[in-house]
Amino acid sequence: MKIARVQGYRNRQALIKISFIIIVFFFIYRAFSITDIIANDLSLKLKASNNSEFTIIEKSIRGNILDRNNNLLAINLIHKKINLDPMILQDEYIDLLAEALNIPTDEFREKIRQKRENKRKYYIVKEKLRVNDPILSNIAELKSKRVDICLKEFKLPSNNLADKVKLLVGLKLEAKEKIEDENCTRQSIAGVAIESSGFRYYPKKDSVAALIGKTNINNIGVFGIESEYDQYLAGFDGNKRLADNKNGSNIYYDPELIKKFKEGADLNLTIDSDIQFHVYNAIKEQAEFHEADSAAAIVLSPNGEILALTNYPSTDPNNHQNYSADDYRNRVFSDKTEPGSTMKPFTMLLALDKGVITATEDELIDVTTRVGNILPDKKYTEMTIQRILEKSHNLGTVMVAENIENEEFYNTWKMLGFGSSLGLMPGTENPGVLRHYSNWGSADKRSLSFGHGPMNTNLAQLARAYLVFANEGAIPSLKLFKDNSTPDNLEQVFSPESTKRIAEILDSVASDNGSGYRAVIDGYSVAGKTGTAEMVIDGEYSKDGAKRTYFIGFSPAENPKYIMAVRLDYPKKCFVSWDPTMRNRCEGSNSASMAFQKAMKRILINDPDIKSKFEG
Structure with a gap:
């Protein structure tokens, strides 16, 4: 049988071929130009590029903090933590993991159950582990194991030969019940990760x-x-x-x-961590003994380097459970206080430089006449400068100060650094106040001469002023950071001759004849001055007897190596020296001087370069 072609066959065949070629070319074009398609103002090519880039x-x-001898004061350490994903942790590993973690099995199982109920995928089961903690070794060993993990599931049974024939001829199969099937494979533990993190350690x-x-x-x-x-x-x-x-x-x-x-x-830092340790323990011991609210101390070298700066109460900064901002309060820098009688040596230095006094043994100051609100004590009639400082006599000091001009007082106190920031810890320091002399009344100058009135200061400034006794009347800047390239900038405040004479008198203050008798250290020479000031609470002097007690001193008395200032805040339990059971009102002589003695003694006996008088 002969098949005739449909009319127009060749034309239709040609049309189909041409259409097919056009479609092929179109797809080729699109394949090459697809990277230039713009989607949401970003080309696909750029999107692909972004997906192949990431940021590291x-x-x-954090830098370390070290003392002058490169002992670490703050350092970064690494600790480990163990993180679990309870949702993928296999049941077969729960008991093994509890054992590795040293956690009771029942307790651990219950914790995992609770986490799974709440669909928690992040569970820190152990943290702050040292890198050599045995638990980490246990986990590493456990992760190297493989145990049989069996998963049970319900599924329809496979079709037998009869079922397959029924399906072939189009018959409907009867409904079947699902049967339980268990599939076991050897697997390592899942959902356990050991993570590292840094922490600051002190x-x-x-x-x-x-x-x-x-x-x-x-x-x-x-x-x-x-x-x-x-x-x-x-x-x-x-x-x-x-x-x-x-x-x-x-x-x-x-x-x-x-x-x-x-x-x-x-x-x-310029800090000596050994001296810091001795001073802290001494002021803590004495603050607790005298039932003081707080205590502070600073130790300087003659060139102004801060060797110790410590406060009580304090806290262990490694303990993150208990926290009180007051335990981090730097009372040496932050508390502005009236320094009391610790300022009397500077009044005498200024008077000696100005020729107001001679400070000789035959010079006598009349102390029988009232000056303003300062009354005679009827105990003394005439006193030498040495006796005035030994007994911390207010009227004797005021009688000397009456012959000094206000401007001279102000300029000298300014040169000593009072009322100006030390620039070491600006966010912490309270620079205190030194009111300009143009605003003083006669009572202001008198009270200023023994550490009250138009001034207050912090303990670091007060200690710095005493550096004149280690630098022949000059005063350096304080230094907290060890930098040997920094030149010493000394400002001459008093003459070397006047400074030497008043230093000799301060040596007698820290003796059995002076108010600082409890600062005496057997075998070592000590010079210094006591001080007591009523505390200002809510803008008024305390009516409950709250006081701050001071002792500022240096040792050895000649060519000092250590200058220390100690302050106790509101000591409540003080005793007379001859009877440790007889209570007495708290003054610098029977509280702060004792704290100074304990701290300085520990410094001196641990300094191989300073020999006791009892040594050969």
């Missing part, structure tokens, strides 16, 4: 808390040096962009630097 964050490492603990401060959970300084110098210690994180080969290779090029990484700088 380089975390900065080896010297509570002896340095107020000075060094601490960091928060984000490793940002919140108190003390950690806060004041956070920008130097913290450094800053770096960013790098990693991208693949633009020609299609899977090889990644060197990262592109976006922001340069910088580690935090180490800070070397």
Whole structure:
């Protein structure tokens, strides 16, 4: 049989071929131009590029804080934590994991059950583990094991031959019940991760808390040096962009630097951690003995370096469970107080330089006449300058001060640094006040001469003023950071001759004849001055007997190596020297001087360069 072609067959065949070729070319065109399609203002090519790029964050490492001998005061340490995903942890591993973690099995099973009920995928089961903790070894060993993990499921049974025939001829199969099936495979533990994190550690603990401060959970300084110098210690994180080969290779090029990484700088302090330890323990012991609210002390070297700066009460900055901001209060810098009779030596220095007194043994000051509100005590009629300082006599001091001009007082006190910031910890320091002499009345000058009236100061400023006795009347700046390249800038305040004479008198103050008799250290020479000042509470002097007691001194008395200022706030239990059971009102002589003696004694006996008089 012959088949005839349909009319127009060839034309239709040609049309189909042409249409097919057009479609093929269209798809080829689209394949090459698809990267230029714009979607949401971003080309697909750019999207693909973005998906092949990611940013690397380089975390900065916080700098260490060290003392003058490179002993660590603050350091970054690594600890480990164990993170679980209870949703994927296999049941067969629960008991084994509890054993590895040293957690009772029943307790651990119950905890996992609760986490699963709440669909918790993140469970820190152990944290703050040292890198050598046995638990980490247990977990590593457990992760290397493989045990049989059996999964049970219900599924329809397989069709037998009869069922297959029924299906072939189109018959409907009867409904079947699902049967339980168990599938076991050997698997390692799932959902257990050991993570690392850094934390700040303070080896010297509570002896340095107020000075060094601490960091928060984000490793940002919140108190003390950690806060004041956070920008130097913290450094800053770096960013790098990693991208693949633009020609299609899977090889990644060197990262592109976006922001340069910088580690935090180490800070070397002038602090001697051994001296810091001795002083802290001494003031803590004496504050508790005298039932004082608080205590503070600072130790200086003659060139103005701060060797110790400590406060009580304090706290262990490594303990994150108990926290009180008051335990980090740096009372040496932050408390502005009236320094009391510790200022009397400077009044005598100024008077001696101005020729108002001679401070010789035959010079007598009349103390029988009332001056303003300062009354005679009817105990003395005439006193030498040495006797005035030994007995801390207010009227005798005022009689000398009456012959000094207000402007001379003000200018000298200003040169000593009162009323001006030390510039060491600006966010912490309260620079105190020195009111201008143009606003003084006659009572202001009198009270200023023995540490009251138009001035108040912090303990660091007060200690610095006493550096004149270690520098022949000159005063250096205080230094908290060890920097041998920094030149000593000395300002001459008093003449060397006057300074030497008053230093000799202060040696007698710290003797059996003076108010500082309890600062005496057997075998060593000590010079200094006691002080007592009523505390100002709510703008008024306390009516309950609240006082601050001071002792500022130095040792050895000639060519001093250590200058120390000690303050006790509101001591409540003081005793007379001849009977340890007989109570007495608290003064600098029977509280702060005792704290000074305990602290300075521990410093001196641990200094191999200073020999006791009892040594050969």
